[in-house]
Amino acid sequence: MSDQEQQRAQRAVRQFMQSWQRSGLTHIKHIEPAPVDSAPVEVVPPAVPESKTSLRIRPVEPETPPERTPVSPPEPAVEHVVEPVVETADPRKDMSVPRTTKSRLSKADRQAQLDIVAGEVSQCRKCPELAETRTQTVFGVGNPSAKIMFIGEAPGADEDKQGEPFVGRAGKLLDKIIEACQMKRSEIYIANILRCRPPGNRNPSDTEAANCRGFLDAQIEIVDPDYIVCWGSVAAKNLLHSELPIGKMRGQFYEYGRARVVCTYHPSYLLRNPSAKKNVWEDMILLFKDMGIDLKATQN
Numbered sequence: 001m002s003d004q005e006q007q008r009a010q011r012a013v014r015q016f017m018q019s020w021q022r023s024g025l026t027h028i029k030h031i032e033p034a035p036v037d038s039a040p041v042e043v044v045p046p047a048v049p050e051s052k053t054s055l056r057i058r059p060v061e062p063e064t065p066p067e068r069t070p071v072s073p074p075e076p077a078v079e080h081v082v083e084p085v086v087e088t089a090d091p092r093k094d095m096s097v098p099r100t101t102k103s104r105l106s107k108a109d110r111q112a113q114l115d116i117v118a119g120e121v122s123q124c125r126k127c128p129e130l131a132e133t134r135t136q137t138v139f140g141v142g143n144p145s146a147k148i149m150f151i152g153e154a155p156g157a158d159e160d161k162q163g164e165p166f167v168g169r170a171g172k173l174l175d176k177i178i179e180a181c182q183m184k185r186s187e188i189y190i191a192n193i194l195r196c197r198p199p200g201n202r203n204p205s206d207t208e209a210a211n212c213r214g215f216l217d218a219q220i221e222i223v224d225p226d227y228i229v230c231w232g233s234v235a236a237k238n239l240l241h242s243e244l245p246i247g248k249m250r251g252q253f254y255e256y257g258r259a260r261v262v263c264t265y266h267p268s269y270l271l272r273n274p275s276a277k278k279n280v281w282e283d284m285i286l287l288f289k290d291m292g293i294d295l296k297a298t299q300n
Contacts (some may be wrong), residue, residue, distance in 0.1 A: 023165035034161060070259075099257045100176050102226035110144035110222050117218045126211040135160045140191035141218055147291075148176075149225035149259075150215070152203050153234040153266060154194035165190050170267035174231075177267070180286050184299050189223045193238045209238045220257070227287060228259045232266030250283055253290070262287045 031195040105113070118139040125131040138155040141164050150166075158168035166174050178185055194204045194212050204212075216239075220228070230236040233246040239261070240254055246263055254261040265276050285295045 060178045062168075069078045085158055097163075099221055101223055101258070103222075105222070105224075107145045110224075114140070114144055114219065114223045117215060117222070121215050124195075124211075127196065127208045127222070130194070130198065130208065133199050134196040136163045138163055138192065139195055139215075140165060140189060142185070142189035143187050144189065144223055146187060146189035146223055146225055148183075148229065148287075149190075149220065150188055150190045150224055150229050150231060151235045151239060152190070152192045152231045154192050154201075155197040156201055157197065161198040165192050166267070169271060173267040173270060177280065177284065180281070180299075181288060181295060182293075189219070189225065191219050193235055204238075205233055209234075213238070220259070223260055225289070228256060228261045229283075229287065230261060230263040232269065234265040235266075250279065251286065253286075260290065 029102075050082050103110075118137075121137045121139050124137070136210060138159045147209075152165060156168050156170070157164055158171070165171070175185055178188065193209050193216065195215060198204055198208070228239070230239055236242060236244075236246055239256060240249075240263075242249060246265060249263040250265070252262075254263070262283055264280050265273075270277050270280060288295045
């Protein structure tokens with residue numbers, strides 16, 4: 001190569017290097033395929049032009065790839081879904097949400113479940129005073145697949161002796177009301193807020209009602225009635241968490257789960273105030289009309 005050609009080559013290399021520097025590059029690495037025993041080489045342009053036109057080369061150690069942090073796949077968006085109450089053969093004894101779907105349990109299965117809960121009630125001692133003074137617990141009676149469920153206040157002296165709700169004077173009057181509605185006692189399921197008699201037939205305390213609420217919820221869950229009748233203010237207050245007097249609650253429907261609820265006077269109140277019987281009859285007419293039955297026509 002002549003001196004003139006060598007100068008042109010050096011000038012071209014200088015310009016090439018300057019263009020790299022202006023662009024911010026310091027070197028370009030180029031790995032050529034190599035035999036197994038040989039190491040890859042890195043082509044590095046000189047920082048300062050040399051007198052020769054060739055680029056200097058040097059061997060480099062193979063690079064270890066940097067550790068990569070595993071990236072978790074994005075979690076799918078969670079959509080809030082309100083699930084319906086699932087039907088189950090095992091009743092919830094402490095229901096946070098009342099049943100909203102029709103139970104598919106057979107009559108025999110419901111009775112078996114009620115018997116299990118009744119056994120637990122007989123062993124209950126959550127309320128020391130009631131457990132010490134009771135003769136026996138009073139669970140509930142009637143059709144385990146009843147369309148209508150009656151809820152009263154608490155056992156009295158007669159109920160405490162016989163172990164069955166509504167068997168005293170108030171119970172006899174309730175039987176007459178049931179007969180007037182063209183039904184039998186055995187077709188209805190009957191329970192109370194409490195399953196033990198309060199001493200002196202006093203009203204249940206809030207603590208006692210709360211202690212016994214799980215058993216009531218289990219009965220409602222298993223029987224799964226279409227209609228519930230709250231007899232008296234104690235039953236209405238505890239089931240519906242209302243502070244209204246019974247006189248203001250009667251004459252209309254309330255909702256508890258899928259059941260429609262009617263509130264009316266307790267039969268013991270009717271024994272003291274016979275004039276209120278007409279009000280109870282009006283409430284029964286309201287209830288059975290919603291069931292498609294005209295009680296007025298049955299009286300003619």
